[in-house]
Amino acid sequence: MRRAxxxxxxxxxxxxxxxxxxxxxxxxxxxxxCGWHRGAGLPHAxxxxxxxxxxxxxxAALRGSSIYVTLEPCSTHGRTPPCTEGLIEAGIxxxxxxxxxxxxxxxxxxxxxxxAAGIAVQSGVLADExxxxxxxxxxxxxxxxxxxxxxxxxxxDGRITRPPGESMWLTxxxxxxxxxxxxxxxxxxxxxxxxxxxxxPRLDLRDPELAAGRAQPWRVxxxxxxxxxxxxxxxxxxxxxxxxxVEDRDHPAEVLRRLVVERAVSSVMVECGGRLAAELVxxxxxxxxxxxxxxxxxxxxxxxxxxxxxxxxxKLEAPAFQRFGPDVMLxxxxxxx
Ligand code: AOF
Ligand code: ZN
Numbered sequence: 001m002r003r004a005x006x007x008x009x010x011x012x013x014x015x016x017x018x019x020x021x022x023x024x025x026x027x028x029x030x031x032x033x034c035g036w037h038r039g040a041g042l043p044h045a046x047x048x049x050x051x052x053x054x055x056x057x058x059x060a061a062l063r064g065s066s067i068y069v070t071l072e073p074c075s076t077h078g079r080t081p082p083c084t085e086g087l088i089e090a091g092i093x094x095x096x097x098x099x100x101x102x103x104x105x106x107x108x109x110x111x112x113x114x115x116a117a118g119i120a121v122q123s124g125v126l127a128d129e130x131x132x133x134x135x136x137x138x139x140x141x142x143x144x145x146x147x148x149x150x151x152x153x154x155x156x157d158g159r160i161t162r163p164p165g166e167s168m169w170l171t172x173x174x175x176x177x178x179x180x181x182x183x184x185x186x187x188x189x190x191x192x193x194x195x196x197x198x199x200x201p202r203l204d205l206r207d208p209e210l211a212a213g214r215a216q217p218w219r220v221x222x223x224x225x226x227x228x229x230x231x232x233x234x235x236x237x238x239x240x241x242x243x244x245x246v247e248d249r250d251h252p253a254e255v256l257r258r259l260v261v262e263r264a265v266s267s268v269m270v271e272c273g274g275r276l277a278a279e280l281v282x283x284x285x286x287x288x289x290x291x292x293x294x295x296x297x298x299x300x301x302x303x304x305x306x307x308x309x310x311x312x313x314x315k316l317e318a319p320a321f322q323r324f325g326p327d328v329m330l331x332x333x334x335x336x337x
Contacts, residue, residue: 001068001098001126007036007045008070008133013185014039014214016266019101019137021045023069025053025062025092032057032065038213040264046073046083050090063091070130072101072123075109084113094120098130102138136266139287145253146260147267148190148285150277151182153292154304160274161300168199170294174325177207182290184210186217187265192249192276193223202234203271216240218263222249222276249276253285278307281314281334289316290331292324 007022014020015037023045024034033056035048043051046069053062073083073095087095095114100123101107111121131138136147153171154160162170169176183189189203203219205211219235226246229236235244247255259265270280280286291304316332323329 001096003034004068004070005126005129007034010036011038012133013187016187017264019071019134021071023049023067025049025065025067027061027065032061041079044074044080044083045069047086050086064093066094066096067092068096070098070133072097072106073110074101074106075113076105084110088117092119096122096125098125098127099134102141140260140266144257144260146256146265147287148270149288149290150270150286151179151290152304155294155296155298157297158304159298159300159302160304161302162298171292171327172325175292175327175329178324178329180205180207180210183217183269186267186269188218188220188259188268190220190222190268190270192272193221193225193229195272196221196229196233196235200233202238204240216243218265219244221246222252222255224249252280253283256285274303274306278305282307286334288331288333290329293328295326
């Protein structure tokens with residue numbers, strides 16, 4: 001299952017509105033083939049893995065094999081035929097899956113269908129890890145809203161700019177490479193008109209490996225004054241300018257909901273200044289906070305969060321730490337209870 005989870009991660013940011021799913025087929029303790037879901041409308045992970053085994057070892061190798069898949073196999077005709085049928089036809093004799101499918105059309109159905117065909121079914125293996133990969137999909141299924149990651153790069157005095165006259169970067173190359181990977185796991189990046197004017201950011205995927213086989217993320221600018229945005233900004237002039245949209249700053253929840261419906265967005269990364277960041281947190285729209293802490297004192301004017309006040313505070317859970325060169329990344333989920 002751990003191998004299947006590695007396969008699933010390859011799809012993060014590429015499969016929306018579908019979930020990222022991975023599968024590995026094993027017989028007599030030997031891995032015969034694996035696969036991952038590459039995008040909506042394309043074969044599911046199970047069918048990718050079946051095809052890989054067929055090609056490498058022939059049809060007969062599938063009979064009596066076990067499949068490890070990170071998500072409960074689907075059982076309805078969507079853009080593609082049901083995986084439960086594909087598994088039965090292939091002669092697979094054991095199905096082990098991790099997470100239940102949050103899609104109500106599938107949830108809880110696979111076990112019965114597979115068992116009725118004489119297949120042994122086991123579920124819940126590494127379920128938490130597998131569920132973490134499909135958080136965006138699960139949130140959309142549950143609420144119609146995308147998974148929102150707030151990314152902040154800040155100095156130890158909680159500022160997001162350097163002292164005047166110095167280079168604009170707070171964090172080092174390693175942390176910035178991680179930001180690129182984070183962007184690649186999302187379908188949209190949200191920013192403010194203010195940040196666009198101040199930083200003229202690109203908000204794109206620059207690593208060809210991360211950009212290959214997927215569209216550039218949507219770049220969504222929230223502003224009250226669209227007419228005053230500089231037309232020469234990167235977002236309006238670069239090669240992906242058709243992936244830039246300008247939206248109303250006063251209704252961020254509505255903007256997020258429409259991104260799901262109109263642009264098949266399941267996860268959004270927020271890269272903006274302290275004011276919009278605080279507003280989104282206070283409005284309960286942020287699901288995860290990823291903070292990069294740079295070992296310097298900026299003394300700059302722009303705080304990472306510039307709210308009117310967080311009321312009773314916002315509780316975070318499941319914290320994780322990682323070092324990137326001289327910087328530290330702290331990420332945690334916003335607790336909902
Ligand atoms: C799986 N394996 O790799 C994926 C699954 O329109 P379709 O046919 O692509 O079906 C999409 C639904 O199938 C999606 O909402 C989710 O419930 C499931 N996705 N299922 O067994 C996969 N991507
Ligand atoms: Zn399927």
